[in-house]
Amino acid sequence: MTNSNEFINIVIICFSSIFTGNILLSYFLGMCPFIAVSKEVKTAFGLGMAVVFVLTFTCLLNWLTYHYILIPFQLEFFRFIMFIITIAAFVQFVEMVLERYSPLLYTNLGIFLPLITVNCAILGASLFMVIRDYSLVGSVAYGFGSGVGWMLAIVSMAGIRKRLVINKIPKGLQGPGITLIIAGMMALAFIGFTGVLQGQ
Amino acid sequence: MLTTLLSVTIISAFGALLAGIIVLADKFIANYGECTITLNKDTQFNINGGIPLLEALVQQKIFIPSACGGKGTCGYCKVKVIEGAGPLLPTEEPYLDKKELENSIRLSCQVKVRNNIDIFIPEELLSVKEYICTCADIKDLTYDIKQFRFKLENPQTIEYVPGQYVQLFAPSINGSEEVYRAYSISSDPADKGYIELIIRLVPDGICTTYCFEHLKVGDTVKLNGPYGEFRLADTSAPILFIAGGSGMAPIKCILHHMKNTKNSREAVYFFGGNTERDLFLIDELKKEFESSLKFKIVPVVATPQNGYIGEKGFVTHAVERSVKNAPQAEAYLCGSPGMIDACISVLTKLGMDVSKVYYDKFS
Structure with a gap:
């Protein structure tokens, strides 16, 4: 009974981080790459995959750091610094490994990694995970879900922007201007999911 | 006190641990050992792998044009890589056209030397x-x-x-x-x-x-x-030089060369400036070349002050007003991309064939 409850709980965490609590459209984290790299669906997808990967693993690592280093020594207030250096070291390490052992993955994923090291969505997810007191599995599910949600948002944005090319947009609004307005509309649309479930 | 010391120690130890991992990874994972670069099929040299091709070539005193210093933003450092470059990177794609892609041209600042590599560089660059x-x-x-x-x-x-x-x-x-x-x-x-x-x-x-x-x-x-490819074509057509500001440099060099080789081609130099303050070396050029060459310099000032006598307006307007032999002449332009594009459209309007317009875009 407890097991199935926990399983359901994890599915809820994952689902809600994709839709109802989308890290980009509800919390507006990770906006800069969202606006800068959403011109092509292909690159948006590559960056999205990199975010899913990094979010999932940094949530795992940061959960371990928090519960096995910071809490025992009562250093919770250091979590900002600890989390960000863990993320930076992890991304650097993964980039080197990919470059060495998988040229194919490196071309498609690796070159985006340095772009997202200092992305606020990555740090944000780790901090939310602590505030909401998720379990280890819950944190990983939350990281994965947030990544998928971020990817969903940027890929849809890239799809919309591709169609914008054929539309007449007032000169002053071209580029980031119209992108922000569309991001706002997408955020409104995602509010529609709020009624489905709330996993916080 | 103890708490402070303890927290500082723990955080530093953690940071040091991560730094250690990265240093070790850099030594063992990002170490590609010795790689051989084969140049034009006949020259070979060994370098330590893991660095961009452009950097490896500079180490060997082979200089490829590069204005951005290896950031992948100027697109000048193109090199033909016959083998060993790995897949094309998204950072290179915007700078390569279809023909270059078919010829396996790559940006040497983006291609990393991770294994033996076989490249071709034209003799003139060597x-x-x-x-x-x-x-x-x-x-x-x-x-x-x-x-x-x-x-x-x-x-x-x-x-x-x-x-x-x-x-x-x-x-x-x-x-x-x-x-x-x-x-x-x-x-x-x-x-x-x-x-x-x-x-x-x-x-x-x-x-x-x-x-x-x-x-x-x-x-x-x-x-x-x-x-650079900007140079005087070997013909006898009248010459039209158009440049402003530091764009005078290659033209002055060409004029010296014409004087040295007793070139008898007719040459007019339209030298544009925003105000009188932007004009320079005019008397020197007149003295040096007007007697020995069939040369004339025409200063053009866009917004003259203090009762300026001479051509006024944009340099393109002056060209439009006074050039009569455009269909027979050749034009040599140096300056910003905007100025060059404006000149090309004026010159073609006057009847000059685009193939007779040579230019050096300063950007």
């Missing part, structure tokens, strides 16, 4: 050398343009085609980046022991700030070259 010079003279031409004269020390002479450019090295000053920037040679090609450059101050430009604020007579400077 004649590019590095020159150590001393700054012999600095002369103010206008409020924002200076002429620099460098004495070549090692090697002591240079051979180049008039119209070509060199890349000047700007060392790091107070933490600024080290960069190479391209400047056309303006001196007399017969004067093989010296090189002159005409440089306009770019606000916040790394290299021009170095030249204007730090470089002094007697300092040692490093440059490499020559590069």
